[in-house]
Amino acid sequence: MTDRDKVVFNTMRQPVNNLRSGLADTLTAQIESGDLKPGQRLPTEQAIMQATGVSRTIVREALAALRAKGLITTRQGLGAFVANDPTTRSFSIIPNDLQSIDEVLRVLELRMGIEYEAAGLAALRRTQDDIDRMQDRLDALDKALEEGGYGAQEDYAFHRSILVATQNSYYSRLFDTFGDIMVPRQWARLDKMTAVERKRHAARMRREHHAIFAAIRDREEAAARRAIRTHLSKSAARFEELRDATV
Numbered sequence: 001m002t003d004r005d006k007v008v009f010n011t012m013r014q015p016v017n018n019l020r021s022g023l024a025d026t027l028t029a030q031i032e033s034g035d036l037k038p039g040q041r042l043p044t045e046q047a048i049m050q051a052t053g054v055s056r057t058i059v060r061e062a063l064a065a066l067r068a069k070g071l072i073t074t075r076q077g078l079g080a081f082v083a084n085d086p087t088t089r090s091f092s093i094i095p096n097d098l099q100s101i102d103e104v105l106r107v108l109e110l111r112m113g114i115e116y117e118a119a120g121l122a123a124l125r126r127t128q129d130d131i132d133r134m135q136d137r138l139d140a141l142d143k144a145l146e147e148g149g150y151g152a153q154e155d156y157a158f159h160r161s162i163l164v165a166t167q168n169s170y171y172s173r174l175f176d177t178f179g180d181i182m183v184p185r186q187w188a189r190l191d192k193m194t195a196v197e198r199k200r201h202a203a204r205m206r207r208e209h210h211a212i213f214a215a216i217r218d219r220e221e222a223a224a225r226r227a228i229r230t231h232l233s234k235s236a237a238r239f240e241e242l243r244d245a246t247v
Contacts, residue, residue, distance in 0.1 A: 019058045020062050020065070021065075023059065024062040027071075027072075028066065028069075031071050031072075036082050038082050039081060039082060039084055040082045041080070042063075042079060042082070044079060045059045045060065063080055067080075101242060101243035102243065108236045112232045112233070114171070114175075115232065116229055117225075118163050118166050118171050118228075119162055119212065119216065121165075121168065122163075122166050122224065123216045123220055123225075124221055127165075130165035137154065137160075137161045138158055138210065140154045140157065140158075141157075141205075145205055148198060148202075151205070155209075160172055160175050162212070162216065165216065208234065209231070212224065
């Protein structure tokens with residue numbers, strides 16, 4: 001590794017699920033700080049492996065995550081380079097970002113900040129068309145849960161309909177940037193649940209979503225904020241229980 005390509009890494013001794021995100025975060029921070037400059041070549045995969053102690057697979061996954069975010073580019077036979085204009089790229093969350101339950105919890109924390117305000121605005125501003133749309137999305141979610149599915153896409157569509165009801169398009173545009181990765185149901189582990197547990201889970205999800213809908217429909221601003229916070233807080237608590245059970 002030459003001085004021109006030098007990057008300071010710490011040897012990574014994190015849980016396997018966090019190694020990729022840890023390396024990606026390190027590189028991202030050095031790009032954003034200017035330590036790695038636009039057009040600069042990154043160290044080789046082998047050099048990064050030796051500096052960090054991680055496997056080649058982890059290195060490649062981390063570089064793929066940076067490439068997906070537009071922070072780096074690759075040139076055949078030459079390696080990876082910092083993008084010419086990395087600071088103007090849009091923020092995004094991609095599937096590879098959610099490699100551990102701790103990362104899922106961070107997304108839920110982000111959602112709480114966004115959707116708490118959005119639910120209150122939706123209660124104040126929603127139209128009948130908004131209510132009809134939300135009802136359709138809620139019915140679709142109910143059906144997916146009753147059939148034993150994860151309902152991730154239906155859940156995302158329902159929450160997006162709340163953002164649309166704010167009459168502020170920036171809310172829904174923000175969610176569109178993330179897509180249904182904002183509803184990380186791959187960690188729900190429904191296949192590990194008994195029939196009784198799955199039925200209880202589905203009933204709980206329906207109850208929480210119906211409470212949100214009812215508050216917005218009835219123009220109850222405080223109740224809408226309270227319902228969305230309760231829903232996302234309980235989701236976070238369930239993920240924390242799952243994380244602690246797998247430690």
